[in-house]
Amino acid sequence: MATEKVRVKKEALLDWYRQMVLIREFENRCDELYKEKKITGVYLHLYSGHEATGVGAVAALRDSDHVITAYRDHGIALARGIDPKPLMAEMMGKRTGVSGGKGGSMHLASREHNFWGGYAIVGGHLPLAAGIALESRYNDKEDVVLCFLGEGASNNGYFHESVNLSAVWDLPVVWLVENNLYGMGTPVEVSTGQPEVHKRAIAYGIEDGGRIDGQNVVEVYEAVSDAIEYARKNGPVLMEALTFRYKGHGVSDRAYSERAEELEAWHGRDPILVARELLISRFKDVESELEKIDEAVKREVDEAVEYAENSPMPTYEDLISNVYVEDDNG
Numbered sequence: 472m473a474t475e476k477v478r479v480k481k482e483a484l485l486d487w488y489r490q491m492v493l494i495r496e497f498e499n500r501c502d503e504l505y506k507e508k509k510i511t512g513v514y515l516h517l518y519s520g521h522e523a524t525g526v527g528a529v530a531a532l533r534d535s536d537h538v539i540t541a542y543r544d545h546g547i548a549l550a551r552g553i554d555p556k557p558l559m560a561e562m563m564g565k566r567t568g569v570s571g572g573k574g575g576s577m578h579l580a581s582r583e584h585n586f587w588g589g590y591a592i593v594g595g596h597l598p599l600a601a602g603i604a605l606e607s608r609y610n611d612k613e614d615v616v617l618c619f620l621g622e623g624a625s626n627n628g629y630f631h632e633s634v635n636l637s638a639v640w641d642l643p644v645v646w647l648v649e650n651n652l653y654g655m656g657t658p659v660e661v662s663t664g665q666p667e668v669h670k671r672a673i674a675y676g677i678e679d680g681g682r683i684d685g686q687n688v689v690e691v692y693e694a695v696s697d698a699i700e701y702a703r704k705n706g707p708v709l710m711e712a713l714t715f716r717y718k719g720h721g722v723s724d725r726a727y728s729e730r731a732e733e734l735e736a737w738h739g740r741d742p743i744l745v746a747r748e749l750l751i752s753r754f755k756d757v758e759s760e761l762e763k764i765d766e767a768v769k770r771e772v773d774e775a776v777e778y779a780e781n782s783p784m785p786t787y788e789d790l791i792s793n794v795y796v797e798d799d800n801g
């Protein structure tokens with residue numbers, strides 16, 4: 472793939488910083504609301520630690536491109552531009568939620584944003600990504616699908632079937648593995664014969680997009696931009712961003728105390744910190760702008776929580792709508 476390095480402008484970097492702070496703040500509040508039982512459900516999977524991967528990768532897309540992911544989806548939804556208010560309302564199962572309160576944390580989607588969810592079955596969204604990419608190819612569109620998946624998801628059958636089909640049909644899809652080194656509590660070396668997942672590209676005869684630093688939003692943006700443009704013209708790319716999840720698998724899971732040292736080291740390379748340091752080193756007097764962003768994001772999340780708390784629950788009619796398609800006779 473041709474690598475054209477474009478120096479990222481200050482405005483873009485500030486906006487990515489803002490998005491990452493928004494994701495962190497939004498999810499910290501979700502964690503609290505879950506403990507208060509205002510967000511319910513068996514699981515709540517936080518994206519904390521992965522922010523640079525989601526923000527940098529989604530920034531590489533056109534509006535007409537598509538995004539799909541698994542259950543660790545709130546951060547990617549925010550990066551795709553979904554308003555925090557209907558997103559928070561969705562978390563609480565409210566009628567004003569982005570999916571009418573029927574999706575919740577793991578199954579939120581927004582057609583308007585070409586953000587297709589949100590799936591709980593590990594790897595289950597990969598065939599859907601291939602299907603969306605097939606529609607684009609079949610109808611001679613230029614749209615690309617960015618499919619996020621965990622390294623754990625690269626070990627089941629969905630992965631093999633979908634990546635193979637993307638190869639034989641030259642589908643415009645970027646398979647972006649967020650390798651956070653653990654699937655639930657299982658280290659990648661224990662579950663995966665080739666722990667550098669991107670190297671599997673050769674087995675499918677597709678482009679290897681390499682392994683990138685998932686903590687650095689600029690590096691992610693540049694590498695994923697190359698991959699997206701390659702996919703648009705030629706076909707699939709498999710690549711991998713190395714990152715780390717700060718919390719347990721879900722908020723009810725323990726945070727694996729045996730990983731304390733590893734966790735500390737990753738916090739030292741926190742994606743928000745990395746972006747902050749880059750901004751400060753590159754632009755004079757940017758600290759006051761960063762403070763303003765931090766404060767504005769807190770207000771935005773407060774307003775989202777207030778909106779969600781004051782929103783109504785779905786009615787019975789809401790709950791049974793969009794379940795079955797009505798035929799012409801009603």
Ligand SMILES: Cc1ncc(C[n+]2csc(CCOP(=O)(O)OP(=O)(O)O)c2C)c(N)n1
Binds near residue numbers: 621653
């Ligand atoms: C088909 C299937 N098998 C098992 C599970 C249980 N499960 C949920 S998440 C998970 C680990 C997946 O790890 P990975 O794909 O690396 O994503 P991460 O949670 O690290 O983001 C497992 C085994 C499931 N939801 N679906």
